[in-house]
Amino acid sequence: MSQVSDSTKEKIALKGFGVPLQDLQSNMQGFDMFSDGLMNPAVPLPDGVVGRDGHPSEKRFGVYRNNVMASLIDAMAANFPAVHDLVGRDYFRALAAEFVRKHPPEQPVLSEFGGKFSEFIGAFPPLADYPYLKDVAVLEWAWLRVYHGPNATPVAPDVLSKIDPAKLGDAMFTPIPAHRLIYSRFPLSEIWKQNRSEDVEGVTPEADQVILICRPDMDVTLTGLAQDVAAFADLLFFGKTLGEAAEAVSSSYKFFDLSQALGCLLSARVFASVDVKA
Amino acid sequence: MCAQRVNAKLPARGGVGLKADHYHSILNDKPDMGFFEIHAENYMGAGGPPHGYLEAIRRDYPISLHGVGLSIGGADPLNKEHISRVKDVADRYDPGLFSEHLAWSTHDTEYFNDLLPLPYTEVTLQQVVDHIDEVQTFLGRQMLLENPSAYVIFKESTYEETEFLREIVKRTGCGLLLDVNNVFVSATNSGGSPEDYVDRFPVEHVQEIHLGGHAPETDELGYPLLIDAHDRKVADPVWALYARTIDRAGPQPTLIEWDANIPTWEILAYEAEQADVVIQSHIETQAQASQKRGDHVPGV
Incomplete structure (x- = not known):
């Protein structure tokens, strides 16, 4: 990378996605800013990402925030329906939101998301009085792996x-x-x-x-x-x-x-x- | 096994997204449907019921393969393992078309499960082009790129979306998937004209069309904010925009996307029939016009 002064770097960071051509190596800042705000509402809205008046819009950026969290929580509910029913819908959504923030998926196949959920439940203090929940999550995860596992023909019982x-x-x-x-x-x-x-x-x-x-x-x-x-x-x-x-x-x-x-x-x-x- | 399958090519007709809720209806009733579209990420397990159903459905119908997780529009290198898993699904089912989005969904190690927007600049153009080259080379086939729905505007964009897509096609040889609902959603959200967008779109590269329902909301300034929710019927103005699109692009395989509040099979199939009606009406109008001009119409 050629010499880039600190003040230029700062400008790049402030401009978000507005990366000058010579900085082809990295326009990461814009993606960093956008990403940071997706799961954490306390992070300021990304700079340069605006509504029709030219200013950042909570409501518009909020559509992405909501899509990300709601869809990942839905995926958890689909993967752990018994845990969902045992704790109830509202509790599950709050619990899954905590989990998603702490262990976001690292690849796009959502039937493979949630492998750490049982551990998370086991270490979640508010659920200390319900120790069986961790085992239910273990069982549901195992069920999912078996459901999507390789096909094979079993031998006859005789x-x-x-x-x-x-x-x-x-x-x-x-x-x-x-x-x-x-x-x-x-x-x-x-x-x-x-x-x-x-x-x-x-x-x-x-x-x-x-x-x-x-x-x-x-x-x-x-x-x-x-x-x-x-x-x-x-x-x-x-x-x-x-x-x-x-x-x-x-x-x-x-x-x-x-x-x-x-x-x-x-x-x-x-x-x-x-x-x-x- | 493969010999029993119908041809992979998608007809220029209505099709629907394949949902587990409808597996049994489809296999029992063998409905007359142009094609089914699957999300690649839903068929990446090694085995089990999803593959059992899809294998059976593929015998009777062509399918299109639609990826939602490659993060083509991102700044990070593509996930090689994921491209390889997409290829496995493509090899397994011989889809007529493969498409992905002009969007990103992964950054650093996090997968966000949403189609996130990018600014249209020289830098992002080169990133998208490189990613598409990589995907097409690895899969050994052409991919289609889909126009996104957007809720925000990037101040630093230097390209119109239609020009950005045109340039991507020129540099990569990819095709395009035109999502007409996304056009309506993005144009409305940014205060633009959906008709102008369709009129400017490089339709000669379109090989598939998407239609879906959107949810109407407003932003904090009172401007309309349409959400690409895929949770209801296609809106009337989107059908009108679709007719305009077909008049420009000609008949195309047209998918009804309905991913939340999934309806009964009958309601979903009816939506796909409406696409057939628009396509038929276009074909008849064309035939009448050329008869008036005295052109030779094949088969007439």
């Missing part, structure tokens, strides 16, 4: 009947990519049923604490898992053989029922393939 029983212990299970395991201290399945009007399969009082979300075809399904079944699934997802996983889980859970656990996971259709290690 797949094991085609494997030599002597080699079953060496079988390895590859999950479909569109799946998540969510752990919670709270009865998420009940909250889900009430706020998303969708059933959760296989729920027992204990099983409320781990939910398997997966999408074996077009519909996302939720299955409550007992702790031992969840531990078993986790090990299989991690690449352990059936024998290794069963042994590890049996040592921690003395009532672990291998065939029931396998039946549960196979009927959830969370596996894309079962292979016997050579």
